Amino acid sequence: ISSNNEYFYGIKKEWPLVDHTEGQLFLNDTFKIIMEEVLCKGTDIKHKVCEWKEPKELALLLDLELRATGEPQHRLLQRVQDVAKYSIKTSHPRFMNQQFGGVDYHALAGRFLTEALNTNLYTYEVAPVFVLMEAEVLRGLRQLVGWTEGDGLFCPGGSASNMYAMNIARYQHFPEVKSQGLCGLPRLNIFTSSDSHYSVKKGAAFLGIGTDNVIIVEVDEGGRMIPDDLDEKITLAKSQGAVPFFVSCTSGTTVRGAFDPLDLIADVCEKHKLWMHVDVSHPVYNTNPCLLTSFCCTVLDLLRKCHSANATYLFQQDKFYDLNLDVGDKSVQCSRKVDCLKLWLMWKAVGSIGFAERVDKAFNQARYLVEQMKKREGFHLLQEPEFVNVCFWFIPPSMRGKEGMADYQDRLAKVAPVIKERMMKQGTMMVGYQPLGNKVNFFRMVVFSPLLTQKDMDFFLDEIERLGKDL
Amino acid sequence: ISSNNEYFYGIKKEWPLVDHTEGQLFLNDTFKIIMEEVLCKGTDIKHKVCEWKEPKELALLLDLELRATGEPQHRLLQRVQDVAKYSIKTSHPRFMNQQFGGVDYHALAGRFLTEALNTNLYTYEVAPVFVLMEAEVLRGLRQLVGWTEGDGLFCPGGSASNMYAMNIARYQHFPEVKSQGLCGLPRLNIFTSSDSHYSVKKGAAFLGIGTDNVIIVEVDEGGRMIPDDLDEKITLAKSQGAVPFFVSCTSGTTVRGAFDPLDLIADVCEKHKLWMHVDVSHPVYNTNPCLLTSFCCTVLDLLRKCHSANATYLFQQDKFYDLNLDVGDKSVQCSRKVDCLKLWLMWKAVGSIGFAERVDKAFNQARYLVEQMKKREGFHLLQEPEFVNVCFWFIPPSMRGKEGMADYQDRLAKVAPVIKERMMKQGTMMVGYQPLGNKVNFFRMVVFSPLLTQKDMDFFLDEIERLGKDL
Numbered sequence: 001i002s003s004n005n006e007y008f009y010g011i012k013k014e015w016p017l018v019d020h021t022e023g024q025l026f027l028n029d030t031f032k033i034i035m036e037e038v039l040c041k042g043t044d045i046k047h048k049v050c051e052w053k054e055p056k057e058l059a060l061l062l063d064l065e066l067r068a069t070g071e072p073q074h075r076l077l078q079r080v081q082d083v084a085k086y087s088i089k090t091s092h093p094r095f096m097n098q099q100f101g102g103v104d105y106h107a108l109a110g111r112f113l114t115e116a117l118n119t120n121l122y123t124y125e126v127a128p129v130f131v132l133m134e135a136e137v138l139r140g141l142r143q144l145v146g147w148t149e150g151d152g153l154f155c156p157g158g159s160a161s162n163m164y165a166m167n168i169a170r171y172q173h174f175p176e177v178k179s180q181g182l183c184g185l186p187r188l189n190i191f192t193s194s195d196s197h198y199s200v201k202k203g204a205a206f207l208g209i210g211t212d213n214v215i216i217v218e219v220d221e222g223g224r225m226i227p228d229d230l231d232e233k234i235t236l237a238k239s240q241g242a243v244p245f246f247v248s249c250t251s252g253t254t255v256r257g258a259f260d261p262l263d264l265i266a267d268v269c270e271k272h273k274l275w276m277h278v279d280v281s282h283p284v285y286n287t288n289p290c291l292l293t294s295f296c297c298t299v300l301d302l303l304r305k306c307h308s309a310n311a312t313y314l315f316q317q318d319k320f321y322d323l324n325l326d327v328g329d330k331s332v333q334c335s336r337k338v339d340c341l342k343l344w345l346m347w348k349a350v351g352s353i354g355f356a357e358r359v360d361k362a363f364n365q366a367r368y369l370v371e372q373m374k375k376r377e378g379f380h381l382l383q384e385p386e387f388v389n390v391c392f393w394f395i396p397p398s399m400r401g402k403e404g405m406a407d408y409q410d411r412l413a414k415v416a417p418v419i420k421e422r423m424m425k426q427g428t429m430m431v432g433y434q435p436l437g438n439k440v441n442f443f444r445m446v447v448f449s450p451l452l453t454q455k456d457m458d459f460f461l462d463e464i465e466r467l468g469k470d471l
Numbered sequence: 472i473s474s475n476n477e478y479f480y481g482i483k484k485e486w487p488l489v490d491h492t493e494g495q496l497f498l499n500d501t502f503k504i505i506m507e508e509v510l511c512k513g514t515d516i517k518h519k520v521c522e523w524k525e526p527k528e529l530a531l532l533l534d535l536e537l538r539a540t541g542e543p544q545h546r547l548l549q550r551v552q553d554v555a556k557y558s559i560k561t562s563h564p565r566f567m568n569q570q571f572g573g574v575d576y577h578a579l580a581g582r583f584l585t586e587a588l589n590t591n592l593y594t595y596e597v598a599p600v601f602v603l604m605e606a607e608v609l610r611g612l613r614q615l616v617g618w619t620e621g622d623g624l625f626c627p628g629g630s631a632s633n634m635y636a637m638n639i640a641r642y643q644h645f646p647e648v649k650s651q652g653l654c655g656l657p658r659l660n661i662f663t664s665s666d667s668h669y670s671v672k673k674g675a676a677f678l679g680i681g682t683d684n685v686i687i688v689e690v691d692e693g694g695r696m697i698p699d700d701l702d703e704k705i706t707l708a709k710s711q712g713a714v715p716f717f718v719s720c721t722s723g724t725t726v727r728g729a730f731d732p733l734d735l736i737a738d739v740c741e742k743h744k745l746w747m748h749v750d751v752s753h754p755v756y757n758t759n760p761c762l763l764t765s766f767c768c769t770v771l772d773l774l775r776k777c778h779s780a781n782a783t784y785l786f787q788q789d790k791f792y793d794l795n796l797d798v799g800d801k802s803v804q805c806s807r808k809v810d811c812l813k814l815w816l817m818w819k820a821v822g823s824i825g826f827a828e829r830v831d832k833a834f835n836q837a838r839y840l841v842e843q844m845k846k847r848e849g850f851h852l853l854q855e856p857e858f859v860n861v862c863f864w865f866i867p868p869s870m871r872g873k874e875g876m877a878d879y880q881d882r883l884a885k886v887a888p889v890i891k892e893r894m895m896k897q898g899t900m901m902v903g904y905q906p907l908g909n910k911v912n913f914f915r916m917v918v919f920s921p922l923l924t925q926k927d928m929d930f931f932l933d934e935i936e937r938l939g940k941d942l
Binding site for chain 2: 020022023024026027028030031033034035038039040043050052053054055058059062064065066067068069070071076079080083084086087088090091097099100103104105106108109111112113115116117118119120124125126127128129130132133136137139140156157158159160163167170177178179180181182183184185186187188197198199201202203204205206207208209210211212213254255307309311312313314316318319320321322325332333334335336337341344345347348349350351352353354413414417420421424430432433434435436441444
């Protein structure tokens with residue numbers, strides 16, 4: 001398989017473990033294991049979605065310890081096999097925890113190629129294809145939301161994207177903060193809803209703004225930010241000497257999948273001259289959510305001005321090509337992983353129409369699930385879903401019709417954790433649960449995967465009933 | 472290849488592009504292209520290290536535009552081929568730009584498996600194998616530096632790691648900053664050397680500390696921080712009302728590969744009670760530098776206290792396993808990519824001894840290169856290398872012996888950019904250059920790859936001579 005054996009024969013004697021031929025054989029064998037364990041068995045309903053082990057037992061099974069000497073190839077392949085076996089099959093049709101939406105082979109091919117090419121998105125010099133490709137993917141994403149201009153970056157996740165947004169908004173309001181910091185500035189305030197993602201608070205802490213300066217805006221019964229409450233809280237904050245500068249809205253909240261009313265919030269932001277940010281981190285396009293998130297802002301060149309450090313050892317000013325192609329100084333990272341290829345290849349494969357069809361399909365399945373729930377006795381919806389998040393309580397037979405009992409809520413709170421434990425230990429299914437405000441533990445089924453069928457939805461309901469019937 | 476065709480036949484009709492059989496064929500074909508283009512030709516000296524194209528020409532060749540409709544598989548495979556062809560071959564023996572050190576097949580196998588498993592390092596629930604594995608890899612890394620306890624995380628790069636360190640140090644000095652922010656606090660000061668990585672300043676800006684509050688400490692002739700200057704600048708800062716809290720040292724600086732004198736700096740930090748951080752981001756172990764970086768701190772549980780948000784929708788308190796295994800709240804990210812598997816598999820393959828041998832080998836090649844340079848007329852070392860960074864000027868024949876001329880430095884500054892342009896346009900080799908302080912453009916050859924041979928070093932020198940002989 002190698003065309004350069006001759007060149008590396010000299011190496012082989014002194015350096016056996018980086019021999020290309022042996023290495024490529026190992027990679028080939030690993031690829032076979034990935035195909036069989038992760039992509040065939042791992043997406044097959046005849047196999048478990050997870051192979052639950054207690055942490056101590058799993059640590060023993062995996063023999064994780066790192067030692068002084070290396071191991072032979074056959075043993076390493078067994079390790080690859082073990083890692084695959086005991087990992088959660090997030091592409092399995094019975095994996096209905098949040099965040100993952102089945103496998104997409106074009107995206108996965110793009111990810112393999114990205115890993116093999118192993119480059120870094122900071123200069124055109126080392127990433128000519130990806131500098132141009134990232135710009136095109138960002139342009140395409142902007143077009144989807146109707147913007148004709150803007151700038152952006154792929155960031156390592158939604159939390160980082162939210163922090164970028166805060167930092168850029170802060171820089172726009174107070175450019176001197178980049179050099180002088182927050183010391184001496186008035187207290188800055190950020191506004192977000194009680195249902196927004198926790199990364200808004202984490203980001204505020206990290207950026208030196210402080211979690212107390214994240215003002216929580218009330219939500220309506222559907223989990224959507226109330227614009228009037230936002231307006232009042234901004235006015236109140238100003239009267240107390242703080243400087244509001246940033247409103248973080250959410251399109252598709254984490255738990256309920258609610259959409260804040262952007263038009264009305266925009267009016268409030270306009271009135272008070274605040275930066276309006278929209279957090280849209282839901283991975284409907286089913287690539288890895290860790291990496292899908294992009295960030296767009298409408299102010300050209302602000303990214304670079306806000307984040308540049310002009311390091312001469314990377315962004316030399318006497319290069320022989322257009323320096324605007326060295327995008328690295330827009331980022332707070334130096335090395336930045338290539339995240340655009342998987343989305344680009346997927347987009348080329350299915351087109352915007354294909355994306356739209358997938359979203360439609362996910363909505364259809366979510367609607368089907370809700371209809372079926374209404375036909376069954378034990379399922380109680382938290383609310384009518386606005387998005388693909390279907391939140392519900394399962395009421396075990398013994399508790400039905402007893403809503404008036406004093407310990408009803410306490411008992412209900414204990415149902416979801418037990419069902420979850422059972423499904424994981426049996427490996428039949430995975431779905432998330434959580435409390436929210438004064439609502440005790442409820443399940444959150446997020447229907448992202450275009451691979452899910454009505455049969456999967458029926459199985460889901462049957463399985464919850466089976467696991468919870470004696471509670 | 473698929474064991475679940477039956478299950479998905481129903482899907483195929485309505486949803487052709489997510490058919491498993493077709494998808495796996497595509498992935499298989501992509502894998503073959505990766506093997507041939509990236510791993511065989513891309514590491515073969517008979518092929519170019521880069522296929523230079525002007526940005527406009529490349530954009531046309533790649534047909535990047537994203538459209539409404541999808542494309543057939545054979546066309547997508549051609550795109551995979553094109554992306555591979557026009558990307559830089561960072562594993563090529565002639566790629567001597569900073570940061571990449573050849574291909575490691577075990578690491579790459581680990582990366583493919585990571586991508587295929589597509590999970591997220593926040594809870595034991597979704598990443599049982601990787602939660603335990605990351606802890607073990609971090610323990611192993613701590614052991615390499617002689618620590619018996621500590622905590623850590625894999626972060627998306629060295630810049631993020633430096634920011635984590637600053638944030639934790641700030642939290643240790645002023646725990647209230649997490650909730651209240653920097654408003655009302657005195658001006659905080661960070662100290663780092665003039666040769667440190669630019670991420671220290673970027674991080675200070677991002678964290679609201681401000682770049683002016685990064686006090687630059689002088690370096691000696693070798694590029695190492697001068698502890699006496701640090702001591703004086705800390706004292707001066709205090710006298711001016713600032714609060715020093717953080718010293719960022721570097722082991723292996725970006726350009727010169729210098730090592731700050733940690734023992735002496737530790738004494739200064741001890742005296743002033745400052746947090747001492749060591750930035751060690753050099754990717755000697757040749758996995759992707761974007762992802763290799765880990766962060767360790769000696770104070771147990773500070774990571775969690777500093778960064779936690781206790782989101783109940785993710786870190787439910789009534790789970791059926793030990794909640795300490797849900798490591799996500801130590802991070803400022805929510806979704807966090809799995810970065811430990813590639814390093815773990817590599818470590819299992821070669822052992823700590825294998826790592827040490829690779830480092831030795833890189834040092835040996837760097838020494839050989841320096842010896843050979845001294846034997847040739849046109850190479851002028853910036854200094855004796857302390858690490859594997861070999862910094863040098865190439866003096867073209869026409870300039871030799873003319874150091875006294877008025878425009879000598881101006882002319883010398885123009886040599887490296889021209890040679891770099893020529894090597895990239897011919898695709899024979901890649902190596903970085905930059906100015907540093909009052910030193911005009913010089914080449915920086917970083918010898919990371921254990922695959923490099925003396926023959927490669929000889930080629931490197933011959934090629935620089937060939938490309939620069941008429942300048």
